[in-house]
Amino acid sequence: MKRTVDPAEVGFDPARLNRIDQRFGRYVDSGLLAGWQIVVTRRGEIAHASAYGDRDREAGLPVEPDTLWRIYSMTKPVTSVAAMALWEEGAFQLTDEVSRWIPAFADVRVYDRGSARQPFTVPASEPVRVWHLLTHTAGLTYGFMHTSVVDALYRAAGHEWGAPPGTDLAQACDQWARLPLLYEPGTRWGYSVATDVLGRLVEVVSGRRLDEFVSERILAPLGMTDTRWWVDEADADRLAALYVPDPSTGRAVRDDRAGAAARRPPALLSGGGGLISTAADYHRFTQMLLNGGEGDGARILGSRTVRLMTTNQLPGGRDLASLATGGFAETTLDGVGFGLGFGVVENPVPGRTHGSRGEFFWGGAASTAFWVDPAEELTAMLFTQLLPSGTHPVRPQLRQLVYSALID
Structure with a gap:
């Protein structure tokens, strides 16, 4: 991707924007990251686009504009948009019981007490x-949370970083439905396989496989031609390798075992974390959201639907700090609510950060991130390849650097 406007014309100080490359370049030079790609836009124009380091350090392949990145949980907003496209057609109500389409979710039970070997559960009072x-x-x-008995039950059932081999999405949803819930539905917030279940609901309601529906209703209309669920041999050298931090030095070390999953068709189409994309493609998606559901002449959602999705939906309008169950999440918690598929900034002050009320965002397990700020007409995206996210403060630092460069 290339810059399309002089940053000063859209309210940025160019010298301050260059601090992004200086700061993030140090992560690569010190060996903490292998490579990265960053894009910042304002008012529909690309004010900053840069890349540094390697997509595959061992092969000596640099990050290039068309590098394919594993976006993991940045898939969740895409699946949520797919579901809301069906909702706009009247296919379901947001208050409908999921068991109407996935019968295994009838008569779910909630963990009450006991150990993973002998859990005691009670019937859920709310579907x-x-x-x-x-x-x-x-x-x-x-299952990877490691913070509760229910997490342990997921792991015992083979659901930690993925599903048991050969398990498809329908089977996985039935298995999750048979495990106890962590809390009564609608009372707390816990990061989860919920968006994968949502992907299955999309399949049942639409009568299409999730990949087919997402391609037909989102990817193709927006021209997201590089976004896919796996990478074939023809594009294998474009795929960014995965890395993890060395426990003793913190330097990025290649992890081919985690990276291998992207090289073959998945048995389970994960609406919560299965997509691979490029900066140019995800830019099209974020611009569609910033434009109220329309991108490049294609209307994906109505503007009021986007507004609904990016409004805090948590009980009582509370933030994640007051409702989260603990464990990992791709977000800070203070002053942050959650809409229909996105984290939503209610107040940036409690988190001691830059931002605007109404800004919405999410990130992925390999330290990727994006946000859309309607008040500032701004989007930002970070693509990199380090598991797990949160290893380095790249997300808050990018936020600091981008907003500190705004001077209008």
């Missing part, structure tokens, strides 16, 4: 509803 999936308030969890 899991569609809006619970979109907001991560369904009571589901992730």
Whole structure:
């Protein structure tokens, strides 16, 4: 990607924007990251686009404009948009019970007490509803959390960083439904497989596979031709390798075992973390959101639907700090709410950070991130390749650097 406007014309100080490259360049020069790509836009124009380091350090392949990045949980907003496209057609209500389409979610139970070997559960007093999936308030969890008995039950069932081999999305949803919920639906917030279940709901309601529906309704209309669920041999050298921090030095060390999954068709189409994309493609997606649901002449969602999705939906209008169950999340918690598929900034002050009320965002497990700030007409994206996210403060630092460069 290339800059399309003089930064000063859209309110940026060019010298201050250059601090982004200086700061992030140090991560590569010190070996903490292998490479990265950053894009900042304002008023629909690209004010800053830069890349540094290697997509594959061992092969000596640099980050290039068309590098394919594993975006992991940045898939969640895409799946949420797919679901809301069906909602706009009247296919379901947000208050509908999920068991209407996925019968295994009828008569779910909630963990009450006991150990992973002998858990005691009680019937849920509230059914899991569609809006619970979109907001991560369904009571589901992730096995990799390691913070509760329910997490341990997920791991015992083979659901930690993925599903048991050969398990497809329908089977996984049935397995998750048989495990106890972490809390009563609609009462707390917990990062979870909820968006994967939402992806299955999209399949059942639409009568299409998730990949087919997403391609037909989002990727193709927006011209996101490089976004896919796996990478074939023809594009293999464009794929950024994955890295993890060395426990003793912190330097990025290649992890081919985690990276291998992207090289073959998945048994489970993960609406919560399965997509691979490019900066140019995800830029099209963020611009569609900034433009109220329209991108390059294609209307994906109505403007009021985007507004609904990016409004805090948590019970009582509370923030994540007061409702989160603990464990990992791709966000800070103070002053942050959650909409229908996005984290939403309610107040940047409690988090001691730059930002605007109404800004929405999310990130991915390999330290990628994006945000859309309607008040400033601004978007920013970070692509990199280090597991897990949160290893280095790249997200808050990018935020500091971008907003500090605004001078209008």
